[in-house]
Amino acid sequence: xxxxxxxxxxxxxxxxxxxxxxxxxxxxxxxxxxxxxxxxxxxxxxxxxxxxxxxxxxxxxxxxxxxxxxxxxxxxxxxxxxxxxxxxxxxxxxxxxxxxxxxxxxxxxxxxxxxxxxxxxxxxxxxxxxxxxxxxxxxxxxxxxxxxxxxxxxxxxxxxxxxxxxxxxxxxxxxxxxxxxxxxxxxxxxxxxxxxxxxxxxxxxxxxxxxxxxxxxxxxxxxxxxxxxxxxxxxxxxxxxxxxxxxxxxxxxxxxxxxxxxxxxxxxxxxxxxxxxxxxxxxxxxxxxxxxxxxxxxxxxxxxxxxxxxxxxxxxxxxxxxxxxxxxxxxxxxxxxxxxxxxxxxxxxxxxxxxxxxxxxxxxxxxxxxxxxxxxxxxxxxxxxxxxxxxxxxxxxxxxxxxxxxxxxxxxxxxxxxxxxxxxxx
Ligand code: URA
Numbered sequence: 001x002x003x004x005x006x007x008x009x010x011x012x013x014x015x016x017x018x019x020x021x022x023x024x025x026x027x028x029x030x031x032x033x034x035x036x037x038x039x040x041x042x043x044x045x046x047x048x049x050x051x052x053x054x055x056x057x058x059x060x061x062x063x064x065x066x067x068x069x070x071x072x073x074x075x076x077x078x079x080x081x082x083x084x085x086x087x088x089x090x091x092x093x094x095x096x097x098x099x100x101x102x103x104x105x106x107x108x109x110x111x112x113x114x115x116x117x118x119x120x121x122x123x124x125x126x127x128x129x130x131x132x133x134x135x136x137x138x139x140x141x142x143x144x145x146x147x148x149x150x151x152x153x154x155x156x157x158x159x160x161x162x163x164x165x166x167x168x169x170x171x172x173x174x175x176x177x178x179x180x181x182x183x184x185x186x187x188x189x190x191x192x193x194x195x196x197x198x199x200x201x202x203x204x205x206x207x208x209x210x211x212x213x214x215x216x217x218x219x220x221x222x223x224x225x226x227x228x229x230x231x232x233x234x235x236x237x238x239x240x241x242x243x244x245x246x247x248x249x250x251x252x253x254x255x256x257x258x259x260x261x262x263x264x265x266x267x268x269x270x271x272x273x274x275x276x277x278x279x280x281x282x283x284x285x286x287x288x289x290x291x292x293x294x295x296x297x298x299x300x301x302x303x304x305x306x307x308x309x310x311x312x313x314x315x316x317x318x319x320x321x322x323x324x325x326x327x328x329x330x331x332x333x334x335x336x337x338x339x340x341x342x343x344x345x346x347x348x349x350x351x352x353x354x355x356x357x358x359x360x361x362x363x364x365x366x367x368x369x370x371x372x373x374x375x376x377x378x379x380x381x382x383x384x385x386x387x388x389x390x391x392x393x394x395x396x397x398x399x400x401x402x403x404x405x406x407x408x409x410x411x412x413x414x415x416x417x418x419x420x421x422x423x424x425x426x
Contacts, residue, residue, distance in 0.1 A: 004028060004038050011045035019058040026062035029161040036168060043165065043174040051179035056221065057228045059179070063187030066161035070108070070137055070193045076145060078284035079106045080196035082276055083185055085218065086118035088206040088349035089243030093121045093151070094257035095265075095273045098305035101148035102296040103289060105280050108144050109151045110158065110192050114358045114366065117206065117349030119253065122153050123358075127250040127323075127368035131315035147308045159187040176208070182221045190229055197226045197233045198279040200272075203421060204241035206345025212237065212421060219424040227426060232283035235424040236275060239417035242342035242378050245269035248349070249357045249371015249392060251323060261303040266377065268419055270297070275420060326369040326392035330399045334386045338412045342378030343389075347409030351402040355393050367394060372406060379416035 007021050017025075025042060028034030051059060072079055080100060084090055097107040111121035111133075125131045133153045135143070143150040154163075162184050169175045169184075189197055199222045202208070203215035219235035226233035238244075246266045247256045259265040260273065274293045281289030296302040310317055334340060352358060356367035374389040376382060391406065393399035 004034055008038065008041050008045065011042060011049060014049040016052060017055050017058070019054075019062075022055065022058040023062040023065070026059065026066050026161045029164050030066035039165060040168050040172045043169055043172050043180065046180060047174040047177040053221075053224060053228070056179040056182055057225050060183040060186045060190065060225055061229060063159050063161045063165070063183055064190040066187075067159050067191060068137065068157040069191050070141065072141070072193060073145070076106055077195050078104075079108060079144070079194040080198065080280040080284065081107060081109055081189060081192060081194045082198045082200060082280070083189055084200040085202050085208050086115060087202040087240040087244060088118060088345040088352075089245050089248040089253065090119060090200075090202070091124060091245060091247075091253040091257050091269065092200065092273050092276060094124060094254065094306075095260045095269075095302070096276050097149045097151055098261070098309060099273060099293055099296060099302040100277045100280055101305045102302040103277070103281065103286060103292050105196075105277075105284050105286070106144050106148045107150075108140055108192055108194065109149070110154060110188060111151060112154065114353075117346060117353050117358065119248065119250070119349075119358065121151065123366050123368075124250050124253050124257075125151060125315075127254050127320070128310060128315040128317065129319040129323075131310060132313050135313070143309075143312055147305065147312060149305060149309050151309065151313070154188065158191040162187045178218050178221050181208075181218065182225055185222065186225055186229070189226075190231070195232060196280050196283040197231050198276055199223065199233070199235035200276055201235050201237045202240035203237050204239055204345060204417070206243065206349050207240035216422065216424070219422075220426065223424055223426050234279050234283070236279065237421040237424065238272060239419060239421060240345050241417050242345050242411070243348050243372070243374070244272060246374040247371060248352050249355075249373075250366060250368040252371040252373055252392065254320065261297065261306055263297040268377070272419055279423075323369070326371075326394060328393045328396055328399045330391045330393070330403055331387055332389045332391060332403055332407055334382045334384055334388055335407070336412070337384045338382065340376060340378070340380055340382045340388065341411035341414050341416060342374070343372070343406045344409035344411065347405055348372050351405040354405075355391070355398050355402050370394060372402070
């Protein structure tokens with residue numbers, strides 16, 4: 001089979017595509033010989049008729065091989081990365097990467113920007129004045145060899161076929177296909193080429209995956225395809241019915257990450273970060289990693305690695321600590337006595353995006369100072385009138401709108417979710 005129309009016919013008729021056909025398709029996307037309308041037809045046929053695991057693996061590898069695959073010196077192993085499917089208040093990467101490096105796991109992390117109502121690691125890092133996320137792959141490799149951790153954005157050399165397919169998926173309503181999500185995420189992670197991949201698959205109102213069944217299917221597919229491609233991998237399915245930690249919004253989340261690194265962070269974000277590092281550590285053969293992580297947070301070694309990374313990437317932590325607060329800060333209080341179960345994750349994500357903390361279009365700028373800051377942990381008994389949190393906004397009108405949206409989403413007197421629903425190892 002050598003023409004793209006044959007490839008499209010096979011998928012249209014719900015038959016299986018060969019590895020060669022999928023390589024031809026992905027290289028044609030990257031070199032422009034497959035047109036956008038042909039790629040869109042492929043996406044819709046794959047969305048409707050599915051891709052089996054061999055096809056998903058072949059598409060993933062073909063998309064990976066449409067660009068550069070980073071080659072690492074063996075002496076740098078174990079190298080690991082974590083991917084989160086996206087949540088609200090999800091600042092885990094900022095702590096996880098230096099914490100893992102402090103226990104001997106090198107983390108070359110390539111992250112994204114905020115998407116829809118979910119935040120992005122790059123936007124958070126860029127709220128540190130001077131922090132440069134646009135390093136070359138050579139600079140990434142040098143920094144990993146030097147300090148064991150580096151956090152950068154996607155470069156044009158990594159999985160270029162994904163960049164094109166991702167924008168077409170958005171325009172063709174084919175984003176939510178599990179094989180396509182898996183190929184998209186993994187093509188970039190496999191191009192980065194770590195030994196170990198850990199996935200934080202978020203499940204709940206603020207997540208891509210709203211049900212445990214869907215989250216489980218995505219988690220299993222990610223782990224299975226990673227293993228088929230030669231990586232060690234596992235996943236945690238974690239709650240995203242309310243935001244993780246106490247803060248949502250770029251500067252507020254970096255401040256919370258610094259608190260976690262100083263061993264003074266909220267219990268849920270600290271525990272989830274340690275659980276994700278522990279997944280990496282199990283694959284890396286490091287024992288007692290939970291205890292080790294707690295020690296590295298308590299003795300400041302994880303913080304030291306973070307400081308080194310910020311300095312290496314041009315960031316100025318003193319300037320970050322001196323940033324002003326948002327111009328308007330409004331208290332949010334309990335309207336009743338009861339067992340407060342927190343705000344809804346989707347409502348907070350949408351409200352923070354509306355405040356200017358997220359984007360509606362790729363070219364939008366984010367306001368680093370705005371957001372939601374929770375005062376009381378979810379699942380606490382509270383009194384009528386008690387302070388529950390604060391909205392940080394650019395002006396009074398925006399603040400009032402966010403206060404109403406967040407307060408209306410409060411949940412009362414329901415059992416709290418566990419932090420981790422399930423662990424997926426195959
Ligand atoms: N992140 C990606 O990189 N791709 C997807 O399809 C979804 C999330």
